[in-house]
Amino acid sequence: xxxxxxxxxxxxxGIGVESCAGGTPDELWSALSEGRPAIxxxxxxxxxxxxxxxxxxxxxxxxxxxxxxxxxTSRFQxxxxxxxxxxxADAGLRTPPGALYVGTGGGGLDETAQLVTVLRxxxxxxxxxxxLLRLLPNQAAGLVARELGxxxxxxxxxxxxxxxxxxxxxxxxxxxxxxxxxVLVGGVDSWLDLPCLASFCLLDALSRRPAAxxxxxxxxxxxxxxxxxxAEGAAVLxxxxxxxxxxxxxxxxxxxxGAASTCDADHPLAPRADGRIAARTIELACADAGLGTxxxxxxxxxxxxxxxxxxxxxxxxxxxxxxxARNVAITAPKSVIGHACGACGVLESxxxxxxxxxxxxxxxxxxxxxxxxxxxxxxxVVGRPATIExxxxxxxxxxxxxxxxxxxxx
Numbered sequence: 001x002x003x004x005x006x007x008x009x010x011x012x013x014g015i016g017v018e019s020c021a022g023g024t025p026d027e028l029w030s031a032l033s034e035g036r037p038a039i040x041x042x043x044x045x046x047x048x049x050x051x052x053x054x055x056x057x058x059x060x061x062x063x064x065x066x067x068x069x070x071x072x073t074s075r076f077q078x079x080x081x082x083x084x085x086x087x088x089a090d091a092g093l094r095t096p097p098g099a100l101y102v103g104t105g106g107g108g109l110d111e112t113a114q115l116v117t118v119l120r121x122x123x124x125x126x127x128x129x130x131x132l133l134r135l136l137p138n139q140a141a142g143l144v145a146r147e148l149g150x151x152x153x154x155x156x157x158x159x160x161x162x163x164x165x166x167x168x169x170x171x172x173x174x175x176x177x178x179x180x181x182x183v184l185v186g187g188v189d190s191w192l193d194l195p196c197l198a199s200f201c202l203l204d205a206l207s208r209r210p211a212a213x214x215x216x217x218x219x220x221x222x223x224x225x226x227x228x229x230x231a232e233g234a235a236v237l238x239x240x241x242x243x244x245x246x247x248x249x250x251x252x253x254x255x256x257x258g259a260a261s262t263c264d265a266d267h268p269l270a271p272r273a274d275g276r277i278a279a280r281t282i283e284l285a286c287a288d289a290g291l292g293t294x295x296x297x298x299x300x301x302x303x304x305x306x307x308x309x310x311x312x313x314x315x316x317x318x319x320x321x322x323x324x325a326r327n328v329a330i331t332a333p334k335s336v337i338g339h340a341c342g343a344c345g346v347l348e349s350x351x352x353x354x355x356x357x358x359x360x361x362x363x364x365x366x367x368x369x370x371x372x373x374x375x376x377x378x379x380x381v382v383g384r385p386a387t388i389e390x391x392x393x394x395x396x397x398x399x400x401x402x403x404x405x406x407x408x409x410x
Contacts, residue, residue, distance in 0.1 A: 010175045010257075011410075013250040014091025014238030015350055016083040016186075020054030020231050021337050023086075028337070028347075029354040033383055035363035037336050039218060039229055041211035042192060050197050050206040052214040054231025054338030069143070074108045074134040077143050079234035080188035084144040087184060087236040091250060096149035097238070098180025100141055101170040102156050103163025103187040105342030105397070107137030110193035140188055152180055158342065160397025161302070162261070163187060164235075165345030168393075168405045169259030171239045181244040186236035187343035197230060203269065205306065206230060218339075219366035220303030220332035221310045221374040228304050231338030235346040253353045255408040257390070258289025264400030270308050271396055275316030278402045282320035282392060285404035291390060294324045296406075298361060298391040300352045301378070303332025304339055309396065311373050318376070329386055330378045331355070335365035345395045349405065356388045356409045 017024060021031035021038035031038050042053045061070050061078035064085050070078070080102065111134045118127050133139050138156040145154040153174070157166045164187020171185035191197075200206045207227040209217040218229040245252060262281045264272045271278065286293045302313055318325045333348045340347055355362055360383055367380035394404040 006178065007176050008178055009242040009255060010172045011240050011242055011245045011255055012237050012253040012353060013240045013245050014087040014093070015253060016086030016090060016236040017350060018056050018059060018079045018083050019233040019337055019347055020056055025350055025354060028350055031336050032333055032351045032362040033360055035336060035365040035381060035383065037215040037218065037365050039214045039338055041214055045194055048197055049201050049208045050230065051211045052207065052209060052217045052229055053192050054229065054233065054340065055192065056232055072130055072133065073143060074111045076104065076108055076188050076190040077140040079190060079232065080140040080186055081143055081147070083186060083234040083236040084184060087238050088148065091238040092248065093182065093238065097182045097184045099152040099171065099174050099183040100145055100150045100154045101167040101183065101185045102141040103165070103167040103342045103345060104137050104140065104156060104158055105160050105163055105189050106191050106196065108135030109191065109196055111135035113193055113195045159401040159403065160399055161341055161344055162395045162397040162401040162403035163342035163345065165393060165395040165403035165405055166261050168237065168256065168346065168349065169261060169403065172256040172259055175239050175241050181241045183239050184236055185239055185346065186234065187346040188234035189341035189343045190232040191341050192230055192232050200230065207305065216366050218305050218335045220301065220305045220335050220364055221370055221378050222367050223369040223371040225305040225307065225310065225371065227306055229338040231340045233340040233343045233347050235343060235350055237346060237349065252410045254356055254410050256405060257291070257408045258285050258406040260284035260288055260404055262402045264402065266400050269398055271312040273312055275312045275319055278312065278316035278396055279319035281402040281404045282316065282394060285392065285406050289406040291406065293321050295390045296321065296328055296392050297386065297388045298355060299328055299330045300348050300391065300393045301330050301332045302395045303334050303364065305334060310371065313396065314374055314376055325376055328377065329361045330376055331362045332364040332378060335367065345393065345403065349393045352391045352393050352407055356391060356407065359385055359387055361386045
């Protein structure tokens with residue numbers, strides 16, 4: 001919470017997206033608002049119980065990068081770079097941002113697997129000389145910083161699935177405190193490689209629905225859910241002080257009002273079943289925004305489609321909102337775009353901003369029969385018009401990481 005200093009309003013003035021639902025905010029919003037899942041069959045070298053995921057189809061990094069940059073970078077770096085260039089163009093920025101905050105869960109884990117394969121097969125001298133730069137989590141942000149000339153803070157946050165939600169909070173504070181007039185906040189992950197998926201399969205964390213049922217695989221809060229649907233993607237938001245946005249005549253998508261982060265300090269994988277600390281995160285974020293939790297109109301849920309998360313998250317919302325929990329509209333975007341790990345916070349925040357713009361609550365796809373204990377208004381199957389003045393985007397990650405951001409309508 002900011003105390004003792006002037007608080008500058010923090011506006012969202014640019015959006016860049018690379019997602020399995022499309023490469024523009026409107027394509028992403030179309031899928032979310034229609035409840036049209038963008039999940040497809042995975043093309044894996046070896047058979048795994050997990051057969052479906054959210055793939056960014058048709059992505060060509062050469063549309064955004066030089067041939068040399070493409071050769072020297074890995075997919076997660078390319079996805080973030082493309083989203084950042086789109087966000088800069090959308091905001092009409094002509095000068096370097098003052099800071100850059102990026103969230104990622106795994107960085108270049110797929111590159112690590114490739115290096116190990118070459119090492120064991122051909123020896124260390126045959127490894128990619130620049131392999132280290134292709135796998136380090138901070139190199140995606142560094143690539144964007146070099147391109148845009150960001151000489152202020154360039155920080156990579158890794159708090160599992162809460163990573164890019166935390167990045168939004170960090171960027172908000174920089175603008176609100178007057179440290180920078182313009183910052184970029186983003187998230188990226190590309191974890192559809194064999195070792196990552198196999199590891200999650202061993203934890204029984206991923207859906208095992210067959211490829212023929214890809215569109216029905218992600219079903220948060222539903223009785224027949226059977227695990228997460230992995231996805232890749234990247235998204236970047238431009239956060240800007242009100243004075244800077246007014247000076248430039250920038251388009252405003254919404255306002256970042258507050259944010260908070262906590263840790264369950266309980267279990268390395270499972271959330272606290274009582275949702276108590278997650279609830280506290282929501283309460284702290286609303287307090288940081290200067291609001292009570294009864295001011296919230298919409299919650300964009302983490303909604304992973306796992307039995308542990310969906311029950312714990314429901315418990316957290318009941319604790320945080322009290323009787324108002326029955327009045328809050330809830331949507332679970334992972335039912336449409338899967339779980340993009342460290343990128344999910346910013347990707348799903350794009351949906352929040354456009355829901356506020358269009359005054360429409362997007363549905364939770366595939367929610368045909370709410371599971372036991374899942375008894376709130378998750379907007380099943382069909383969306384609805386609604387005036388949304390205040391919305392919460394919440395995400396929770398392995399290690400007990402909890403993060404929430406409060407958005408206000410433009």
